[in-house]
Each structure stands twice: as structure tokens, then as C-alpha cells.
Amino acid sequence: MADWNVAWESSHGSSVEEEPLVITSKFGDGYEQRSPDGINNSLRKFSLVFKKVPEAQMKAMRDFLRSKGGVTPFTFTPYFPLDTDSSGNTVQVLVVCRKFTFKAMDFNCFSTTLVFEEVIG
Numbered sequence: 681m682a683d684w685n686v687a688w689e690s691s692h693g694s695s696v697e698e699e700p701l702v703i704t705s706k707f708g709d710g711y712e713q714r715s716p717d718g719i720n721n722s723l724r725k726f727s728l729v730f731k732k733v734p735e736a737q738m739k740a741m742r743d744f745l746r747s748k749g750g751v752t753p754f755t756f757t758p759y760f761p762l763d764t765d766s767s768g769n770t771v772q773v774l775v776v777c778r779k780f781t782f783k784a785m786d787f788n789c790f791s792t793t794l795v796f797e798e799v800i801g
Contacts, residue, residue, distance in 0.1 A: 682744070696726050700721050
């Protein structure tokens with residue numbers, strides 16, 4: 681399985697989103713019962729911002745993402761302080777990237793925002 685190149689570091693402004701999937705049943709008098717929707721109900725979405733990326737690096741990123749076709753997962757190491765294990769080590773996650781758009785900025789310089797969705801299996 682291929683890895684996202686760790687040399688392709690994102691810019692400031694990148695973020696991670698987590699929204700647990702919950703099944704809710706509402707009853708009379710405002711009572712509500714909640715339960716997780718599935719075993720892995722809280723997968724993350726990483727929004728990565730890349731600014732002023734040289735053309736050669738952007739082509740390599742694009743070619744990598746094209747080779748995965750939005751369906752084949754790859755490993756990614758998040759750079760967010762909150763995404764560490766109990767020992768403080770950054771842990772790789774399995775992700776897919778379903779959409780990518782590249783924007784030309786200056787001469788041989790590009791930008792993009794990629795959304796990596798965590799997957800299981």
C-alpha cells in the first residue's frame with residue numbers, strides 16, 4: 681500500500697473534522713435515546729491546504745491521487761497535535777481522496793485544498 685509522501689507538507693490553515701454518526705430516537709416529553717451508528721462511527725476528515733507549491737511537486741501529488749482514483753486507500757500521517765497515541769506518537773491513518781482541484785497561482789506555482797477521508801479496511 682502506498683503512502684502519502686511526508687515531504688508534501690501542508691500549509692497553515694489545515695484542519696481535521698470529526699462528526700460521530702449517531703442514531704437518535706425521540707420520544708414524548710422531550711426524552712431522547714442516542715446510540716452510535718456502527719462500530720467505527722467517528723471517522724475523521726482532514727482538510728489539507730497547500731499554497732505556493734512548485735509545479736513538479738504538484739504534478740507528483742496529482743499523479744499520486746489519480747493513481748488512487750478516489751477509491752483505493754493510502755496511508756497518511758496527520759500533522760495535528762491532537763492526532764497522537766497515548767505516548768505522543770503520530771499514528772498513520774488509512775484515507776481516500778475523492779476530489780482534488782489544483783489552482784495556478786504564479787509562474788510555476790500552484791495551490792490546492794485536499795480532503796482526506798479516513799476509511800476502515
